[in-house]
Amino acid sequence: MKRNAPTLTALCLAAALPLTACQSHTQSCFNGTCHVTVKGAGQTIEVNDYDVRIREIGPDTVRLQVEGTPTVTLRTGSRTPLGPLTIQVTSIEENTVKFDAFFR
Template identity: 45%
Template sequence: MVRPASFIAVLALGGALLVSGCQSNSYSCKNGVCHVTVSGAGQTVDLNDSKVTVSEISDRGVTVSADGSGPATIAVGDTARIGGVQITVTSIDGEKVKFDLR
């Protein structure tokens, strides 16, 4: 049985999405404070002239680095200075993390 090429392409795309998971991010900034939401680890967000990378999201906290700094894990409710920014983790829900950046 011969399958159309489009069917094979759809299967390949579906498999890639399952492996990579859904990733997205959004943010809003006002008066030097950015409220950030990241869904899925492995993302870099450009904010206030800084690059913030979220490498892991777990129940323990979020592991982030900024502007080439080493990674650090921040628990919900905690604040840490990473690179040249200050990050406060406000919530974690599964693979979605919210944090404030100053």
């Protein structure tokens, strides 16, 4: 059975939607600091032109990397330099992590 292109496109988009619906992020940047909220692991976000990959969000930790640095595990309140950024985790709740990114 042949399907026309619009039907196939709609089917592909419908299949992909559940994979992305639980992922999102917001950020606001001012004076060399970005406040970032990320919902859902497995995504790479851009923070002021730098790639931050959120590998895993656990009950009290987040595993992430910046610009291809080794993956690190951080807890709420921890702060570490990663590549061109310093990351400080401000909160972790369910599948959401909030952190500040400082530019070095």
